Amino acid sequence: MKKVLERSKLLQGGPPTSVVLATCVDKEGNTNIITLGMFMYISQKPPLVCIGVTDRRYSHKLIMEQGEFAINVPPVEIIDEMHQCGITSGRDIDKFKEHGLTPIAAQKIKSALIEECYGHLECRVWNHYECGDHTLIVGEVIAASADAEVLDENDNLVITKALPVIQKNWNYHTVIKT
């Protein structure tokens, strides 16, 4: 039976989403981490991805000022660290130190990557649009890397090895083959 959803529950009619950790950098070169449920691919040629970030977040300012960010994809093993990165602010703390994550150098951008994540997209801001209560930021992927163990022989991602985090209402899940 179909149930009509009232206004405050409209988005419960939609799908779950992957959780990603975006990293970005301040003027002094310190990398911050933000937990995001808003991510989408939008183009293959050129390779473009979208994220949604509210301007109340410290990372919004850093991404806009420095014009770059990285997407780091966490495996279920680091759900607790991922969750903590979502409820603390880089204005107050160094999230790498505080939450026990390891920064590693990116290939082409200043922001550090998160070693404990299995995949990494290094992005330059390509455009941005104000959409309701979030800014939709489009990034061009200028470099990428992944843990060798989660790739097949053709360098395609095998998500049953990667075990990414899928959420709805911030309840965390991972994937299983159908």
Added chain:
Amino acid sequence: MKKVLERSKLLQGGPPTSVVLATCVDKEGNTNIITLGMFMYISQKPPLVCIGVTDRRYSHKLIMEQGEFAINVPPVEIIDEMHQCGITSGRDIDKFKEHGLTPIAAQKIKSALIEECYGHLECRVWNHYECGDHTLIVGEVIAASADAEVLDENDNLVITKALPVIQKNWNYHTVIKT
């Protein structure tokens, strides 16, 4: 060990995504279905969602002309039908008839919804942006519904009941609680 991904494999460093079925309507009121791997929430107030559609698809024309679409979220039970909707064109066939899906009336838009899907977001086109090889279409959710069985007592979606489809490289998975 981190492996650098070459240009054609850059997006393998990213997360998997949900699969959704968008429905949209032609001038005569015939509803078409398109299978999409590009979906994102972008705003709570107002409720806005994004999809990515290439202008080579018949549905791109319909959504742009009629200014509306619905997001229907398929459960794993209809993976075959969902897959078929992605590899056929509504220019040639009626995908409901051809793939054994059932159209039901929406609350506020002309496009039919897909009964076999567990959740439905009825959207009016709010804005659109050209982003590389796809158009990023932002829709305002003006009505929504879901199968009563996949909602908890507060009308929040329980995805371990809904069993949505998660894909990377069009290999299909569903979710399991961590």
